[in-house]
Amino acid sequence: MVLHCNCAPLLSNFDQLPESLVGCYDPITKLKRRVKFLRQNKNLREGLISYGARFSKPRSRSRHVEEQIYDAFAGTNDKALMEAFHAAEWRERPSIVRMFKDPRLRQLGLRLIHAEKPEELEANQRAELDAALKRRLTYQYYIGAPWVTLPGAMKEIDKLIGGASDDQVVLLNELKKHCLARTATLSPWKGKTSGGRRRRRRTEFRS
DSSP states (O other), X not given: OEEEETTEEEEOOGXXXXXXXXXXXXXXXXXXXXXXXXXXXXXXXXXXXHHHHTTOXXXXXXXXXXXXXXXXXXXXXXXXXXXXXXXXXXXXXXHXXXXXXXHHHHHHHHHHHHHHOGGGSOHHHXXXXXXXXXXXXXXXXXXXXXXXXXXHHHHHHHHHHTTOOHHHHHHHHHHHHHHHHHHHHSOOOOOOEETTEEOOOOOTTOO
């Protein structure tokens, strides 16, 4: 028996299904006949697999950590560190983040600290994360990224205002004010310089 959870198949014995699901399927005798039929027809099985493979597109690794979550499982040590991270005081979490072997967990851990308790980060690290967040939310560099930037949101608001009712215009203008206010709160980027020229730094907000 195959169930689906978040579009991922889960295998289960029929006799282990909850009572609420048993009635959704054909009698067990009919299911057993189907299983037997598939086992005895190798060509049919291979044909079904081949047909399904036509619709399976190879997935390239995303550069964004949000889309890397299912690329691999966390190791045993990192799982223990995740539990320690969530149980620890905020002031202890930066040191735990540094112990993660998985770079995805280091990125996500730093983002969480930066969002909730940025004062617990070292000054230079906090400045880098501030700058990275500003680029992420505002810079042209992220055109095509799987999130909405503040300029993108304001551009969409301007489009919607053209066909909006009076009440909707009021709401859209309030939303635009919020976007402008959020942009103003973002810390200015102060990257290190080299030879008198400002140099972009890679930060933990980038994958």
